[in-house]
Amino acid sequence: MTVTDIARDSVASALEQGKVESHLHPSGSYDVADHTAPTGREEVWRFTPLKRLKGLASDAVFNASTTEITWNTPDGVRVETVVGEEARGLRGLSGYKPSTLFGARILADVPETLLVDVPDEAEVAEPVIVNLVGSDADNTEAGHVVLRFGKFSKAVVVLRHTGSAALAQVVEISVGDGAQISVVSLQDWADDATHLTQTEALVGRDASYKHTAISFGGDLVRMDANVRYAAPGGSAEMLGLYFADAGQHIEHRLFVDHNEPKTKSNAVYKGALQGKGAHTVWIGNVLIRKAAEGITTFEENRNLILTDGTLCESVPNLEIETGEIEGAGHASATARFDDEQLFYLRSRGISEKEAQRLVVHGFFNDLIRKIDVPAIEEQLVKTVEDELAKNVIGKNI
């Protein structure tokens, strides 16, 4: 795909943009009474169709869960639903202090926490796969998940969401010093699911944290994936892949808070849209605080529009409070199928549909390789295939 970069900015031009009233560092509060339900006029809610959220962001009753949760437990890993004192002790483990009503409600009201606990120095080769299978699209419910990775541990955790649910969720991730961690959140919901989720990660000294968000299914999926650093030297790789069909709203917001020196972040999100009313939102917020000298950050969002009638928003946003930066930049591009690419492939005898399929696979391929979790890679490729079959290869074009 030949893409036209609508924004490829250097530090200099980002600084030129001048100071905008920042929504990037609200103070947050654990007290539910300090929060109000969103109206849709707030900067952080303006793209989200609140009416389709089933009240998850406001006053929905958090019912008993009808989502079945199962997991494997590789040697040395503890996975358990904990309650009471232990559950309460885990609230805010990632330093998360809610700036939304639903976040505060989940921390205050949800009695249990799903805990994945990887001890210090544990090296877990096999991925921990947590399957969350929803069974009722109208049952509003909420979940609190904590992934705790000890110092110098190495592990991969996959949260795989399937089925139907209306789920509000907070996922807190604590990455110990020197740990090397990969977390994948797969939203492969049925068409009628609603998922409002907030992931908050705290990255330890010299630790490396990879977070991959993959969203295919659901009527509405909104994920906020945030990263902060507990100490200097940490690095975060934020990957995302989404595919919106007719009528779907898929929203990914990231916020990387470079609050410590010598930290790194790299974000790559790629999306494809097809069908009437397919709507995707990507907001990439990066804040480089005054103390965060010597950091590097780059973020990139690319979207491929497969049919007419879709709506794609892509907003990179870099706020810089120090001049002492190693490197910072962002790129955002949204493009249709490139006629020249299709012509080239077809001039070799490849049919139009097959050519489109190749181009889309190519578009996602390097990202799928970066995820580097063989256990889900094959399924991912197949899911992309299935998505394409719905439209591009199917008869709807």
Place this chain on the structure above:
Amino acid sequence: MSILQITDLHVTVDTDDGTKQILKGVTLTIKDGETHAIMGPNGSGKSTLAYTIAGHPKYTVTGGTITLDGVDVLEMSVDERARAGLFLAMQYPVEIPGVSVANFLRTAKTAIDGEAPKLRTWVKDVNAALGAADLDPTFSQRSVNEGFSGGEKKRHEIAQLGLLNPKVAVLDETDSGLDIDALKVVSEGVNRFAANGDKAVLLITHYTRILRYIKPDFVHVFVNGRIAEQGGAELADQLEATGYDKYVKAAV
């Protein structure tokens, strides 16, 4: 037996300043076993002719015909033309990020032959075709044309020519931008293809240099959307000495 017949071809392209007539009546017959060279200055419409034969959507045929063995080529889609035996080595091969050369070649071969190539011999065939174009076997793991040097792109086109084995090869300035070693590799590839006997070659070039390695049976001087003169290989030698000036002036 194959004959590509182009008769009184008129082609326009839509530009920002409206529709522009580029080809103004091109007539050309190319039979198997023949190599035709089309030579002309920049902007004379050579690529337009090549793209129109291949069916690029940007070009509109406003008059004339193209047939391959009597069958109307203009009625065919781009991929149907390729499957019918037409091949275009492009002046500017297109990058396809994330699609490996191996995957691309396999998909193309399967489409052209109507069946998947035999697993047992395919990898060997690919490596041989790449090797003949002076490309390393590791090349097949790279994305199509992405990050290729100018010469690698052209040699990759020639490797495809060898693998896909069409009836008619149109080569659009495959020689431009090549150093002498790469030019020899490309020429050998074209000669190997032509040596099959039942193949036709339409070699589009700006310079006479490549004609030291590929001997044309016919040379056509292309100016301002038309063939201005035709002759044998000797016409190329004459162009080498005099350039296109006289034809360009005559065409104005």
